[in-house]
Structures are given as C-alpha cells and as structure tokens.
Amino acid sequence: MGMQVVATSARALAVAELCRHLLARYRGIWGLAWRVTLGSAASVLIYCCIAAKYQWKLALISAERGLELAIAVVIVAVFLFVRYYGVEAKPADRSLALGFCLYSCFSVLNNTILERFLDKYVTLWNFLGMLAFLASLLLWAWALRQPQAEVSREETLLPEGFYQTIGPQINIRLRLLNEQLSQFWKTEAPRN
C-alpha cells in the first residue's frame, strides 16, 4: 500500500507539472487557474471524506479514491481554462492529460465498486486496474513517441495596469448589452 501512495502522489505531481507547463507562460491566467483548480480539488477531497462516512476499514481505499477524483478534477478544470481562453495545447500534452484523467476516473469507479463488494471483487479489481494502467501507458508512450520542442518560458505580456483599466470597462459594456437585451425581453406592448 506504501508503493500505491508513492505512485499516486507521483502522478499528482506529474499532473501539477503538466498544468504548469500548459498555463504558466500566461502569468495572469495561471495565477487564477491554480487557485480555482486547487480549490476544486480541495472541495472534492472534502466531499470524498464526508462520503466515506468514517469507515476506518476502508479508509485507504476512500483516500485513494478521493485523491484520484481530485486529480481528474484538476485536469478537467485546467483544460476548461485552456479551452475558454483559447490557449494552445500541444497534442502530446492533450494525450498525456487524457491518459492521466482516464486512469484516475477508472480508479475512482474501480475503488467505488471495491468498497461495496470487497471480498468478491478483489481479483477482478486487480486485473482491471492493471488493464487501465496499460491503456494509459500506451497513450503516454504514443504522446511522447517524438522528442518535444522546448517552449518559451513566458509570452510577451501587456503592461501591468492595462487589464485593471480595460477589464472592468469591457465588463460594463457587456453588462450594458445584457441590460438592453433584458429590457427588450421585458417590454410589454399590445400586439398589432
């Protein structure tokens, strides 16, 4: 079980590194993204602790499931950021993330079933776990089949204060559009 903890922690670190690699070039977005993803991961962990209902016999399985779920949430959250802001993600990064996420999701499901049917499911649990790991390994090997080019450390950024000046102005304009649309929606008049 000690090795399991080391392996899961190592995977968590690898996912953190992948996230940093994807977004750290954009300092502002990265600052927001790591707070949001970490907050989501913490919420998931808390939920998993509550869902475990203090069954000490299954504490390790529950802890692992919580950590795996948190890893999956972090990956999905970071890729939602990538998508929303239109940041470029290389195919290799996508495949790596997909492998990590699929493995974590599978582990969550596998552990959830194991928790319920502890005695009958252990052999199948081992077999399916191995299968999921091999599938993820294949995905990672495919993603890294070619050497990866080094990316520049940071993009050329706008001067500080630019966002603080323009950001709220844009939001005001977006709000104006919304308000006008709302007025249009609410306007009541007799039909011609």
Next chain:
Amino acid sequence: MNLAILLFFVFVAILLLGLGWALRKPRKGTKLDADPCWLEERGPRQVNFLPQIRQALAPEDYDFLSRRAPRAVQRRVRRERRKVARAYLAALRVDFRSLLRLARVIAVLSPEVAAVQEFERLRLTAMFEWRYQMIRWKLWAGMASMTQLDSLSNLVSGLSVRMEAAMKELGERAAIAAELASLRDGRGLDVA
C-alpha cells in the same frame, strides 16, 4: 446500488464529458491570437448597417402600411421585419462575442488577472446567451410586438455607437501596449 455510488458514477461521467468537450479541436478562428495588433482591426461591423436596419424597423412605415395596404401585405411586412430583427439579434451576438474575445485576449496577455472580473464575465455571457435564445424563440414564434422590435432598434443604435468608441479606444491602447512590449524586449525597458 446506493446513492453515494451512483453519485460517484455520475460525477465521473460529467468529468469525462467535460474533458471530451475541452479537448475537442477549437473551431477555426477561436484560437488565441497573441498579437495585440489584432485588436486594432476588430470592431462592431454591424454599426455600418445601422441606418438601414433602423429604417426597416421604423414604426412609421408600419403605420402607413396599416392604413393603405391590404392585410396580406401587412403580414408579409411583419414577417420581413421579424426576419430583420432576427438578423439584427444575430449581429448583436457577434458584437458581444467579439468583445468577449477581446477581453479573453487581454486576460491571457496580462500579468495579473482579477478573478472577480473573469467570473463576472462568465456570468454575463451565460445571461446573454439565455436571453438571446429566449428572444430569438419569441421572434420565431411571432410573439414579439412591433414596439419591442422598435425598442431593439433603439437598443442597438445607442449601444453600437458606444461600442464603436470603446473598440477604437481599446485598439489604440493595444497598439501602445504592443509598442511598449517590443521596446521592453528590444532595449530592456522595464514598463512594469
């Protein structure tokens, strides 16, 4: 199967769907353009057609027709006006999206991003999309009155003028920012 297990399965399904959506290849033109000069060329193009659209939605024309033209013609005119209103709504959405894209580019290229502003923008986007769809549906169903169509024309006319001015200002600021950034790269000028 108890509720906790079901919840885990649902959660994993949502995560996988989210990841699938986030990993989808972005549509052409939605990828981040890191060149700030791109901002200069953007603007609410619909403002160019504003006089024609206002003319098409003017209530005086409709009053005139209701006195002189047969019912069939009036119905046709009403249909055509709704078509114009729908097109105008779509144009409004284009303006909204272009403003949103501008905000994202600025956020990505900023060294610091405020979470409040970003979440506010997300909320405004969701609200806009909801209202837009509702109004569109209302127009399709023929439930929008002529007064509403007229209020839409007033809405966009005021807004477009403000947006045009804002976009011009933003474009100029972006050009200055790009110039500063190139100076910083070339001569080691610290603008921060």
